[in-house]
Amino acid sequence: xxxxxxxxxxxxRWTLLLALILPLGVLAAQAWxxxxxxxxxxxxxxxIDQFDARHLLVGHYLTYKIDYGISDDADCPASDIEAxxxxxxxxxxxxxxxxxxxxxxxxxxxxxxxxxxxxxxERFYIPEQYVQRLQQRVENQQGSLLISLDGAGxxxxxxxxxxxxxxxxxxxx
Amino acid sequence: xxxxxxxxxxxxEQGLISNTQYDAISQYEKAAVPGxxxxxxxxxxxxxxxxxxxxxxxxxxxxxxxxxxxxxxxxCAFTVxxxxxxxxxxxxxxxxxxxxDVLISGFIVLCLATIGLIGQIYHLSAAWYQALLLWxxxxxxLVLFARKLFAPFFWTTLFLYAFAWAGVSFAASGMSxxxxxxxxxxxxxxxxxASCYSFVRFxxxxxxxxxxxxxxxxxxxxxxxxxIDIMRSGGEMREYELAWYIPGYMAxxxxxxxxxxxxxxxxxxxxxxxxxxxxxxxxYHPYILFDGNTRYxxxxxxxxxxxxxxxxxxxxxxxxxxxxxFLYATHAGNSGHHRTFxxxxxxxxxxxxxxxxxxxxxxxxxxxxxxxxxLMIIGIAWFWYKSRGRLRRWSEELHE
Numbered sequence: 001x002x003x004x005x006x007x008x009x010x011x012x013r014w015t016l017l018l019a020l021i022l023p024l025g026v027l028a029a030q031a032w033x034x035x036x037x038x039x040x041x042x043x044x045x046x047x048i049d050q051f052d053a054r055h056l057l058v059g060h061y062l063t064y065k066i067d068y069g070i071s072d073d074a075d076c077p078a079s080d081i082e083a084x085x086x087x088x089x090x091x092x093x094x095x096x097x098x099x100x101x102x103x104x105x106x107x108x109x110x111x112x113x114x115x116x117x118x119x120x121x122e123r124f125y126i127p128e129q130y131v132q133r134l135q136q137r138v139e140n141q142q143g144s145l146l147i148s149l150d151g152a153g154x155x156x157x158x159x160x161x162x163x164x165x166x167x168x169x170x171x172x173x
Numbered sequence: 174x175x176x177x178x179x180x181x182x183x184x185x186e187q188g189l190i191s192n193t194q195y196d197a198i199s200q201y202e203k204a205a206v207p208g209x210x211x212x213x214x215x216x217x218x219x220x221x222x223x224x225x226x227x228x229x230x231x232x233x234x235x236x237x238x239x240x241x242x243x244x245x246x247x248x249c250a251f252t253v254x255x256x257x258x259x260x261x262x263x264x265x266x267x268x269x270x271x272x273x274d275v276l277i278s279g280f281i282v283l284c285l286a287t288i289g290l291i292g293q294i295y296h297l298s299a300a301w302y303q304a305l306l307l308w309x310x311x312x313x314x315l316v317l318f319a320r321k322l323f324a325p326f327f328w329t330t331l332f333l334y335a336f337a338w339a340g341v342s343f344a345a346s347g348m349s350x351x352x353x354x355x356x357x358x359x360x361x362x363x364x365x366x367a368s369c370y371s372f373v374r375f376x377x378x379x380x381x382x383x384x385x386x387x388x389x390x391x392x393x394x395x396x397x398x399x400x401i402d403i404m405r406s407g408g409e410m411r412e413y414e415l416a417w418y419i420p421g422y423m424a425x426x427x428x429x430x431x432x433x434x435x436x437x438x439x440x441x442x443x444x445x446x447x448x449x450x451x452x453x454x455x456x457y458h459p460y461i462l463f464d465g466n467t468r469y470x471x472x473x474x475x476x477x478x479x480x481x482x483x484x485x486x487x488x489x490x491x492x493x494x495x496x497x498x499f500l501y502a503t504h505a506g507n508s509g510h511h512r513t514f515x516x517x518x519x520x521x522x523x524x525x526x527x528x529x530x531x532x533x534x535x536x537x538x539x540x541x542x543x544x545x546x547x548l549m550i551i552g553i554a555w556f557w558y559k560s561r562g563r564l565r566r567w568s569e570e571l572h573e
Contacts, residue, residue: 011318016265019314020258023284024251026311027291031247034295061296123298127239157296168239 037156041148042105044087045161048143061125064138066145068117076111083111084153093117108153121147124160130171137162137170177202219275220323227282243294250287257283274321281312281324300342305335325381333369333389337362340420357417359401360457363394364424364450371431391513395520398494401456405463405490413459421457425450445504452497462489491528495521506564518564
């Protein structure tokens with residue numbers, strides 16, 4: 001009886017409408033926020049190396065290591081902590097809550113147990129047919145990542161650059 | 174439907190029911206099962222077709238995504254989602270329509286594809302299980318409207334898989350050592366599925382979900398039991414980090430709490446199920462009952478290890494497996510779940526046969542040994558067949 005009452009109470013056209021709007025709204029909001037993050041931050045260019053091509057169920061992506069220009073003594077400790085890499089005035093990794101006020105431009109991320117600084121920028125989706133050509137260029141240290149950085153340390157990828165040109169320009173040649 | 178008609182005809186011939194009763198039952202069965210005129214295969218084909226179309230769209234985007242402008246890709250995805258949403262809304266009043274569920278299935282598959290598409294366009298590097306959990310959260314209210322089994326089954330399958338990985342990954346600060354962490358996943362999965370099953374039964378709004386969770390509880394439970402039995406019987410899996418197993422222990426605690434508060438379970442059922450949970454947790458702990466020492470090779474007639482019979486892992490493991498299965502079979506028999514009872518007692522018999530080969534496997538290499546092995550299998554099968562009825566009656570009478 002209780003089950004039937006609950007079912008009758010919840011199942012009507014209006015709740016169905018809400019159930020349909022919820023996924024559409026969340027997905028649209030996710031895309032909108034990602035677009036805003038990409039468009040409205042400060043553009044920063046970072047060199048990349050250690051190229052790797054991976055296959056994913058939908059499309060393909062590259063993984064790489066971003067060169068933040070940090071010296072060995074200013075890099076991550078080998079422990080899992082929340083951290084920030086300060087890009088200006090000096091490139092250095094700080095634990096997130098010990099970031100100095102003088103650090104005007106920084107990226108939020110984590111140090112892992114291997115002493116690497118990890119953000120959400122280490123993956124770039126690319127079609128498989130272009131992998132060979134791009135791989136060669138990045139191995140030759142010609143690749144860089146153009147990111148968009150806001151004042152709270154949140155970063156979004158804008159583009160992959162080869163010799164300072166968007167990668168699509170290279171593959172069109 | 175054909176089955177019930179045959180039975181009705183037989184009952185009519187035997188004089189058990191009258192013609193009026195025959196007609197009344199026949200009419201009722203036809204009305205109670207909507208779209209039973211071969212509807213199941215039509216529904217299956219529609220679901221299959223929708224899934225193939227969904228995969229086709231995903232493949233098309235995946236193959237050409239670099240050439241299509243980002244906004245166009247997003248616009249296409251949202252337009253198709255919007256059209257499907259309109260279709261679902263329009264078909265809602267048609268209670269017997271197959272299209273309502275087909276469109277729901279198409280909508281939720283496309284939601285998943287759209288999450289992937291957004292991740293691809295903006296180069297988001299969240300883990301796959303995070304994407305699946307987002308999908309599960311936003312699609313759940315719609316799946317609750319489904320009238321057929323496919324959409325709830327699809328949802329529960331992906332949800333359980335993603336939640337189990339997310340739980341262990343969160344507790345272990347990442348899945349960088351996946352192969353070492355797999356046992357924790359195997360332990361977590363059936364406990365999670367059973368917790369979800371009990372919770373869904375408790376709130377009582379989603380029958381299709383409870384059957385799907387129960388299915389995965391039984392499948393993942395058997396897999397977990399087989400995996401740990403093989404590992405322990407081989408003296409393996411000595412690595413243990415508490416953090417990896419915390420999600421499993423938490424799920425066990427939640428499940429225990431739900432079992433204890435269920436009014437439809439007698440004290441006997443509660444005791445049996447909690448004992449099964451505790452023994453299962455004990456099985457996955459490497460130090461309390463097991464020490465890594467085994468007595469036999471998988472195939473060999475003589476003891477090769479230094480352990481005594483009762484302390485060897487390869488003796489304790491099958492005993493624990495059989496004991497867990499026995500307790501669960503007693504609960505199933507006592508609750509009137511005869512199919513589950515038959516399956517579990519069959520598995521007990523099967524484990525006895527495997528135990529025999531573990532300890533005496535080398536005998537099978539000789540003619541006499543083969544005869545003895547055959548006799549042993551027949552003996553165990555006969556014992557199982559004869560004891561099953563007695564065990565079921567005994568388990569049913571336990572509460573009286």
